[in-house]
Amino acid sequence: MQQIIQTDFSGVDGLQIETIAESHLTPLSVKVNTKYIPVLPYDWLTEYGLLKTIRPVKLPMVIGYGFGGIVESTGLLRDHQLVGKAVIGVQPTGSAQTVINAQLPPLLFEVPPKVALKDAVTLIGGxxxxxxxxxxxxxxxxxxxxxxxxxxxxxxxxxxxxxxxxxxxxxxxxxxxxxxxxxxxxxxxxxxxxxxxxxxxxxxxxxxxxxxxxxxxxxxxxxxxxxxxxxxxxxxxxxxxxxxxxxxxxSHGSIGISGYHQLLALLATGQIQAQIQTVYPFEDVKKAHLAAKNGHARGRMLLAF
Ligand SMILES: NC(=O)c1ccc[n+]([C@@H]2O[C@H](COP(=O)([O-])OP(=O)(O)OC[C@H]3O[C@@H](n4cnc5c(N)ncnc54)[C@H](OP(=O)(O)O)[C@@H]3O)[C@@H](O)[C@H]2O)c1
Structure with missing residues (x-):
């Protein structure tokens, strides 16, 4: 599988795409074929070393925080019904991977059929x-x-x-x-x-x-x-x-599991709408991060996998 890593604090120049072996399924795993991740200020601020006081990190590290994708397989202790379903989630170890091994049950949410996956992804960090x-x-x-x-x-x-x-x-x-x-x-x-x-x-x-x-x-x-x-x-x-x-x-903190369900329901009923500015292929991560850093925002940019 492929992943995007940050190797130093020089900004986008320190980003690299590398190929590694997929990690093994554990009883707590939900393996997700990633479709989208949001481009967040959290990512590019970290790249330029601007979050060192509130987010100390060890390099190299996989970038990205939120993700959306389709569940490929589940470990013994996870709900097997999730296989084939669209999900969004948070991956604290980095979400910019073609396959995500999500191991924290409270950080994964099934996307209702009425909600487009790329819209749902904008909920994370937005x-x-x-x-x-x-x-x-x-x-x-x-x-x-x-x-x-x-x-x-x-x-x-x-x-x-x-x-x-x-x-x-x-x-x-x-x-x-x-x-x-x-x-x-x-x-x-x-x-x-x-x-x-x-x-x-x-x-x-x-x-x-x-x-x-x-x-x-x-x-x-x-x-x-x-x-x-x-x-x-x-x-x-x-x-x-x-x-x-x-x-x-x-203002910082979590909205909890019920908060994410509330937001997904609001999207499903059209009471709120996702605003997506641009979707970049993940290979264009440097371009996307420069655009997010330097350009005028109109909603969220995404990387597609
Ligand atoms: N505490 C938390 O839990 C948490 C969670 C998520 C995000 N955040 C923070 O929330 C902030 C917004 O995140 P985001 O994802 O919405 O970022 P974003 O998509 O990049 O949007 C940034 C916004 O700031 C505006 N802006 C930039 N420079 C400005 C200036 N000099 N004066 C007035 N407005 C300016 C931009 O307007 P233009 O388009 O006109 O430049 C844009 O509307 C970031 O600081 C992020 O780190 C915090």
Whole structure:
């Protein structure tokens, strides 16, 4: 089988595709023929050595976190009915492999027949983080929530989940993505590339912020304009809000098995929709990671196997 490994911290130049023997089936194995993995900031930030403090890794390592594929075989202790079924999951040891030997039962989810596998894959490292943040702020119909990074793999789900919770959404995006984030339900779209403070003073006042960008200067601008704000950031571990009635928390954690089932059901019933920007063959991993790092996001990029 083939896998993508990171060999150093030089960025995409340190990525290599290698061929290795398949690992053996254990009683806890579910062997999956990989079809897609999401391209996450987690991957390219690690490649450039930018996550060393929160994610220390030993190299070489297999890249990738989430996956979607078709179950090829199962170990004695796993549900044999899964064979032939479409699944998504998390592979903490790296998911960029043509065949994944998934050994952790709580991290594998069967995809309902109504949901396309590539759509389901975008839940991992996207909708899951968004749902966790939306639950953490206890979003409801009295809230006006400002979302940064609204056009990204997480932000596109943040908008949709906040709208389902009844909140009013102010989305920050680049001007090319105005119509795109509006189509996802954003009530107000502001251009983060223009004078943001001036735009903020002219629009409805938010009481909560979900930050999916991680630039302190952006939060600095936002907190200067308002007096009272609850901020949850998916990207910054620390930020000191300047005013007494402003709070900050780093949003991270799991939505649990029930959270993934909830998201799959929302996709199945069309209440949320996956936004897929581009699908690259896995051999083009360097191209995909450069595009994710340098380009403007419109949902999630995937690698196909
Ligand atoms: N804590 C957790 O559990 C968790 C889980 C998943 C992800 N995350 C984090 O969440 C963040 C978003 O992830 P993602 O997958 O959605 O990333 P993504 O798909 O790359 O999207 C990033 C978004 O940030 C925007 N952006 C980039 N530079 C900006 C700037 N200077 N000012 C304003 N907006 C800017 C992008 O807009 P443009 O397209 O206009 O550039 C895009 O909408 C990342 O920091 C990621 O590490 C955290």
């Amino acid at each position: 909708a899951d983080a968004a749902l966790h943040a939306v639950n953490s702020i206890k979003a409801n119909s009295t809230d006006v929530v400002l979302v940064t990074g609204a056009s990204g793999g997480v932000g596109t789900y943040l908008i949709q989940l906040l709208k389902l919770a009844g909140a009013t959404v102010i989305a920050l995006a680049n001007p090319d993505n105005r119509v795109f984030v509006q189509s996802l339900g954003a009530d107000v779209v502001l251009n983060y590339q223009a004078d943001l403070a001036a735009q903020l003073t002219r629009t409805v006042v938010p009481n909560k912020v979900i930050d999916a960008v991680g630039r302190p200067e952006l939060l600095q601008t936002i907190t200067t304009v308002y007096e009272q704000l609850t901020i949850f950031s998916l990207s910054l571990t620390n930020f000191n809000p300047p005013k007494p009635n402003q709070s900050f928390k780093f």
